[in-house]
Amino acid sequence: MSALLAQVRAESMKFRLGRMWWAxxxxxxxxxxxxxxxxxxxxxxxxxxxxxxxxxxxxxxTVTGLVYSMATAVGYVVPLLLGALLVTSEYRHGTLxxxxxxxxxxxIVLAAKTIVVIGVGVVVGxxxxxxxxxxxxxxxxxxxxxxxxxxxxxxxxxxxxxxVMPIWAVIGLALGxxxxxxxxxxxxxxxxxxxxxxxxxxxxxxxEETAMIxxxxxxxxxxxxxxxxxxxxxxxxxxxxxxxxxMVVSPGIALLLLVAYAAxxxxxxxxxxxxxxxxx
Amino acid sequence: xxSDVAVHGLxxxxxxxxxxxxxxFTAQPxxxxxxxxxxxxxxxxxxxxxxGLTKADAGTALVGGTSYRDLASPTRTVGAVLExxxxxxxxxxxxxxxxATAAQLPLQRVQEVIDLVGLSDAADRAIGGYSxxxxxxxxxxxALLGDPEVLILDEPINGLDPAGILWIRQLLRYQASIxxxxxxxxxxxxxxxxxxxxVAVLRLGRxxxxxxxxxxxxxxxxxxxxxxxxxxxxxxxxxxGAAVExxxxxxxVRGMDAEAVGAAALEAKVALRHLSSEQSGVExxxxxxxxxQGVQA
Numbered sequence: 001m002s003a004l005l006a007q008v009r010a011e012s013m014k015f016r017l018g019r020m021w022w023a024x025x026x027x028x029x030x031x032x033x034x035x036x037x038x039x040x041x042x043x044x045x046x047x048x049x050x051x052x053x054x055x056x057x058x059x060x061x062t063v064t065g066l067v068y069s070m071a072t073a074v075g076y077v078v079p080l081l082l083g084a085l086l087v088t089s090e091y092r093h094g095t096l097x098x099x100x101x102x103x104x105x106x107x108i109v110l111a112a113k114t115i116v117v118i119g120v121g122v123v124v125g126x127x128x129x130x131x132x133x134x135x136x137x138x139x140x141x142x143x144x145x146x147x148x149x150x151x152x153x154x155x156x157x158x159x160x161x162x163x164v165m166p167i168w169a170v171i172g173l174a175l176g177x178x179x180x181x182x183x184x185x186x187x188x189x190x191x192x193x194x195x196x197x198x199x200x201x202x203x204x205x206x207x208e209e210t211a212m213i214x215x216x217x218x219x220x221x222x223x224x225x226x227x228x229x230x231x232x233x234x235x236x237x238x239x240x241x242x243x244x245x246x247m248v249v250s251p252g253i254a255l256l257l258l259v260a261y262a263a264x265x266x267x268x269x270x271x272x273x274x275x276x277x278x279x280x
Numbered sequence: 281x282x283s284d285v286a287v288h289g290l291x292x293x294x295x296x297x298x299x300x301x302x303x304x305f306t307a308q309p310x311x312x313x314x315x316x317x318x319x320x321x322x323x324x325x326x327x328x329x330x331x332g333l334t335k336a337d338a339g340t341a342l343v344g345g346t347s348y349r350d351l352a353s354p355t356r357t358v359g360a361v362l363e364x365x366x367x368x369x370x371x372x373x374x375x376x377x378x379x380a381t382a383a384q385l386p387l388q389r390v391q392e393v394i395d396l397v398g399l400s401d402a403a404d405r406a407i408g409g410y411s412x413x414x415x416x417x418x419x420x421x422x423a424l425l426g427d428p429e430v431l432i433l434d435e436p437i438n439g440l441d442p443a444g445i446l447w448i449r450q451l452l453r454y455q456a457s458i459x460x461x462x463x464x465x466x467x468x469x470x471x472x473x474x475x476x477x478x479v480a481v482l483r484l485g486r487x488x489x490x491x492x493x494x495x496x497x498x499x500x501x502x503x504x505x506x507x508x509x510x511x512x513x514x515x516x517x518x519x520x521g522a523a524v525e526x527x528x529x530x531x532x533v534r535g536m537d538a539e540a541v542g543a544a545a546l547e548a549k550v551a552l553r554h555l556s557s558e559q560s561g562v563e564x565x566x567x568x569x570x571x572x573q574g575v576q577a
Contacts (some may be wrong), residue, residue: 010382017369018367019369093367093368095366097328098362100331103382104331104354277328277333
């Protein structure tokens, strides 16, 4: 147990080497601030309502939900990247032999990295959701709309963000263990979150059957846990889009499935890569 | 209590290539053991197996009778110098603090080993700007953190300047003199000739020679010419352990040094015309060993 705690301390020190550990979360805060402010403005400022057409008349809770969930909706790439970096940087800098020489029980090292990225996920989630809520609430209040800060629906989003972001971080860690190459892991994380998954989720809306499949993509599950999200929330915004995509899975089941994604990937990485001979 | 290193019957294949066919050697406390051989002979693979980084297909590699992964306190038992690679953005102090933290070693050791390897001035600079020699020193500092009983060093002399080579030689000799077991690998015998007591020479994944360095050198020969060669030959053949060979007008004597041959000639009352010692250096013996094995392989 003390060996694990010591390794956790060492891994958190490693996490803070270089610039990535603050630069990547800084990008999260900036992008969430911009997206939250824009979305809040579009739905509440009369001068911008032409952008929405018929969709302008929607319940306030849907709008605040959309804005306050911006951290998980657009920012989940950040814990994914940070999780991956904690292991790919070992391969990139060739430090894994030293890491394993110091702690030859590799399970302890992987467990420590998992614990550290969970913590990173919680902190990043807190930063992201705080940014979304603060920026969103300021814009709502400025436009004379109710920021709904006293509502359970708002605080549910805050809590769910703190739960979902650590899971993304563990998925990122598992991705790093499986891929090993840092550049490749970053490309996969960016391509999946920014292009592949949004595209698949959008395409899945084509029919009810494909929508059922799309609902089990990790991003859809994350939205289901949070209760809303940019892509799934759109369904309830525009009457032209069916809102069934993510909400067919209950939050509890979605959380379990998301954890299962992370666990399966991590176990796979441990079996296929982490145990293998270290050659560089 | 000092721990020895015992490698027995190691075998390892990488795909179709055999890295280790059959490697056995031991390294004793109080002695520096050199694992020698050309590139690709299996030195690094052997050390990686010893450190639990690579799994052997067969055989055992034990430190003090225990495999590395099962050591209760690995860093206090074994200090390892591997390829000197570090996070480029870390400073030496950062790197050592992280290692000391993970290994549950007192943090005051960090400054001690920084001073010990002579990195005090550079300790807070990013390792990305270090020379290879400085990174070698940092790798050695990492190995020394736990003041281990056994030092295992893979090519520790690589990248060191002459002063650095002298320094590491003295440091390793000192570690052995206080009873530690030191194992180091090198592909250049002359670099470690004055550092090692014992050698294990690897070639094509097999041990070509294992034992004291002096015995590797034992092939030295004395060439002697005399007016009465037959009488000298008779006298020398009576000496125990001497091997005498006729080479035209001269005798080639092995197993005796020049002084002993001279003394034998004096006793036999034979006047010498020529007496020379053809000292084949260890490097030569080493290369001969490589060639001899090459013929077999």
